[in-house]
Amino acid sequence: MPAALRPVTAASPPDRLLALADRCVQCGLCLPTCPTYGLEREEAESPRGRIALARAWTLGTIPPTDISDSHLDHCLGCRSCEAVCPAGVEYGELLVEVRTRQRARRGADWRQAAMEWLAARPRLLGALLSLYGRLFPVLPKSLRPLPRPGRVARKAATATPSMAPAEPVALFVGCIARPYETAVREAAVRLCAAAGARTHVPAAQTCCGALHAHAGSPSQHLAAINRAAFSGNGTVLTLASGCHEAIAQALSGVAATVDGLAFLHQRAGAIQFAECRERIALHLPCTQRHVVRSVAALRGLLARIPGLEVIELTAGYGCCGAAGTQMLLDPVRAAAYRSPLLEQFERSGATRLLSANIGCRLHLANATAKPVQHPLEFLAACLA
Known part of the structure; x- marks a missing residue:
């Protein structure tokens, strides 16, 4: 019997997934x-x-089925549950563990596997997206799963940092x-300069690996590449809230x-900052609310x-509803989660929408x- 299906017995060694599930x-x-x-x-x-489903699979009391697998597939990994859990269940870790076992049992969707392969090769991915951007105007809507790369919103203001x-x-x-x-990176450089910091971008870095881990395929190889790329750097800044935890784990003991x-x-x-008489939506x-917890910082800056x-x-x-690759693998469900937010945005009278995660922005911008924009773009445009 495959290890991913083998039930836990009294003679089995301690099972990490069962220990996580039993805290609920x-x-x-x-x-x-x-x-x-x-x-x-x-x-x-x-x-x-x-x-309960993960626990039953681990104990072997019920067999996996296509229907039960679908319930796990639908999870967005938002970790809102973790934020309110009185028992301290580490749901994020549990989700990665159960999806890792699920993937070992049934394999990966070819589209997910292809996206993971490309994400681990950022230069090739960038070249393909550049081609996608050039072909974008002639592609039918069904072949436009993402916004056109390089689309830059009109800035609210311009300014030059003055601090050395x-x-x-x-x-x-x-x-x-x-x-x-x-x-976004240009904005980060300008804002950091205004705050008295000098920025640089290590060339050898790669994907953070969050996309892989959330689909049950954690990559130590990507973590090792990033550890080597950022070795010797005291502070590493993340710009996407969805990447932060994976990079923090990879660089633990190497950089802050x-x-x-x-x-x-x-x-x-x-x-x-200069005055800006504008109404914006945030x-x-x-990941920003439940993992990075930088909401207060963003509110303070704005x-x-x-x-x-x-x-x-x-x-x-x-x-x-973006949830990493779910917006591409299950676009109808993803759109159902997105729709109320965009309706509120349109009713608000706001001129633009800010979001600190790349996946969320792509998903929202596509509709x-x-x-x-990323908040950093807007903040940099408002520098005095």
Whole structure:
């Protein structure tokens, strides 16, 4: 019997997945926070339902089926449940562990495998996306799963940093962000300069590996490449909230990994912003709220812009539905989570939408004609 299906017995060594699942007391406090439960209203689509399923698979009390696999596949990995759990269930770790075993049992969807292969080769991915950008105008809508690379929103203002840079920091780029976040990286450089920091981008870095881990294929190889690339750097800034945890784990003991917004907020006293009489909408990604926890830093930075009005998008189910590759593998479900947020955005009268995660921005931008930016782009445009 394959190891992924072998039940745990009294003679088995301690099972990490079972230990994680046994921390759940089945109280149900996670249900109101869970996007998939909110959409489906089914117990099997809730965190405690999935934990019970993982435990039953581990103990061998029920066999895996296509239907039970689908309940696990639908999980967005938002970790809203983890934020409210009174028993401290480490749901994120549990999800990666059970999906790793699931993948060992049934293999990977060819599309997921292809995306993982490309993400691990950022230069090739960038070249393909550059070609996609050139062909974009003639492609039918069905072949436009992502916005056109290089689309840069109109800036609200322009300014040049005046403070001489001093503190060295490295920027993590990632995979799909290479062609899509050129403007974000330029904004980060300008903001860091205004805050007294000198930025550089190590050339040998690669994908963070979050895309792989969330699909049950954690990559120590990618972590090793990034450890080597950032060795000798005291501080590494992440610009995408979805990449932060994977990079922090990879660089543990090598460098301090800091969210770019949190880094700038700590030095906000040195940054001067010009007045901006504009109403903007703010989307707070799940990873920013529950993993990186840089929401307060972002709010603090935006509050320093005189005249700015900020509308936070709270409609819907608590997640935009991007969830890494799910927006590409299951676009209909992903659009169902996105729709309430975009409806609120359109009703708000906001001129643009800000979101600190690359996946969320791509997903949101693919369904609105209004500018969708990283907060750093907007903040840099408002420098005095």
